[in-house]
């Protein structure tokens with residue numbers, strides 16, 4: 019009797035999350051799923067998106083629908099990409115390779131975290147040039163080294179994440195003893211023993227390491243909790259001056275900051291509260307989005323992430339002023355649930371929902387989305 023593949027049981031992001039929770043050690047699942055402080059903002063992000071209701075429109079001939087979208091003068095086949103996430107191979111061995119494959123299949127960008135489990139050079143090769151490099155301002159000499167390596171490799175887009183000057187407390191990680199590199203005591207051993215497939219696959223493929231650091235020419239070491247507190251406007255200026263490609267500043271929630279960042283020469287802003295993994299008392303990211311769009315004017319390129327859990331959410335974000343949307347945790351839920359097949363399943367669900375929702379709001383081209391598609395009672399003072 020043939021066994022039903024786990025991905026056949028995935029009909030929603032929530033299904034994938036539940037399966038991933040069973041297959042992954044608690045230590046790893048909580049690292050992906052967890053938030054900061056009171057652990058509420060991740061949920062608040064998605065609930066706030068749910069509360070934005072769209073207006074169905076009828077009799078518009080929506081038989082053929084276009085999802086292709088340009089962002090920063092690059093043509094993509096979908097209006098979404100993969101947000102940077104550190105140490106993806108901890109979710110499942112080869113997660114980075116799976117993301118890279120889907121990046122090619124869907125012709126969309128994969129953001130490579132500074133703390134990625136595959137080096138930026140290898141990711142560029144695996145994505146056939148579709149990767150973007152994300153940086154924190156850890157040791158500045160290392161930031162400059164990575165920018166140089168990225169330029170030499172052929173990267174065209176870099177992202178400076180600015181919302182982690184200090185890392186907020188992560189209660190679950192602290193409780194589970196999550197550290198990079200691993201410290202394995204009796205509690206972690208028991209957790210791994212209870213998830214033998216994950217443990218054997220991970221052991222077989224080699225324990226994941228922060229590979230940009232492992233390949234550092236200056237011997238820089240990854241210290242997850244290291245303060246980046248000294249990052250300021252001069253840091254942004256130095257990064258801008260050192261990078262000839264497009265520069266996105268990620269983790270912006272204030273309209274005043276957004277205007278200053280635009281004036282400092284950045285090419286785009288990513289509105290994000292880090293998926294609720296930083297200031298736990300921040301507002302839902304989607305609530306900041308239209309305010310920042312109003313502050314920046316309609317033409318400044320803007321990305322959005324934090325709380326996207328399906329195709330309708332992507333449409334909501336585009337209607338509230340985003341030009342391009344980034345997906346985070348759902349990718350890891352898919353991979354945690356059933357590896358490459360689980361990831362494919364999650365993306366199929368998102369794309370199907372995206373295309374259907376587009377038709378049901380009466381549009382045939384994703385580029386035609388405006389705030390007009392939002393139900394009237396939600397848009398009294400909005401126009402984009």
Ligand SMILES: Cc1cc2nc3c(=O)[nH]c(=O)nc-3n(C[C@H](O)[C@H](O)[C@H](O)COP(=O)(O)O)c2cc1C
Nearest residue numbers: 050101102103104131179292293324325326346347
């Ligand atoms: C496991 C994990 C690791 C992350 N690592 C990074 C990172 O290295 N750099 C970064 O800019 N953002 C990082 N993020 C934040 C994501 O890029 C994104 O902002 C967030 O996941 C969006 O929220 P959502 O997953 O709830 O949609 C990480 C998020 C997760 C879940």
